[in-house]
Amino acid sequence: MLRTLASALRWRPLEKTRGCASSPVDAGREIQVRALEGLDQGITEILMNRPSARNALGNVFVSQLLEALAQLREDRHVRVLIFRSGVKGVFCAGADLKEREQMSEAEVGVFVQRLRGLMNEIASSAVMGLIETTRGLLPGAGGTQRLPRCLGVALAKELIFTGRRLSGMQAQALGLVNHAVAQNEEGNAAYHRALALAQEILPQVDIASGMAIEGICYAQNIPTRDRLEGMAAFREKRTPKFVGE
Secondary structure, eight states, X not given: OHHHHHHHOOEEOOOTTSTTBOSGGGGGOSEEEEEEOGGGTTEEEEEEOOGGGTTOBXXXXXXXXXXXXXXXXXXXXXXXXXXXXXXXXXXXXXXXXXXXXXXXXXXXXXXXXXXHHHHHXXXXXXXXXXXXXXXXXXXXXXXXXXXXXXXXXXXXXXXXXXXXXXXXXXHHHHTSSSOXXXXXXXXXXXXXXXXXXXXXXXXXXXXXXXXXXXHHHHXXXXXXXXXXXXXXXXXXXXXXXXXXX
């Protein structure tokens, strides 16, 4: 199945007017955006491509990623977003400590704020984000707040204080990731699982259409006697008597 998915994959670059577009000129960019075509149209991939630093979160990397997300947020053709690595054997190494070492204290503070903004942008993005793999935690970028909400305070403290690395299976068992897959010879099994999930999500109703449908249905409910009866029953703390009108 993995080979079938790989052979069916086709790249379609986004419009050249976008700074984050996939094109020969952008081949050296740390963040590249690629839109799939054919049956996969609507799926867009953000490719993290900083092999010299194992995709560590440096200034240029974060700036280009924020730029890409801002542009994709306005693209109505994007239904599902996949974050993937162009560096074999690694997803993201976390903070670029070598670059961080050269920053002043003020610069570190500004950069960490931008990093938190990036995490919030990903979390609140209108598009669906599928992370192909997870390697470690980054408490300085909001992990101390998000992790307790996911796992509870006690377990979050244990993981943060020990700095323990988790395998994919361990992360899945804890509920940090939805899926963990065995690696294949090409080293991209997690990407293919993310792509398969994206293909499953793709035909579903997008949020804008869903909200429009909900609005139409609710508008039909507004003038009904049953709506008024339901509110009255709630106020009077009694069982409603609906009549279908």
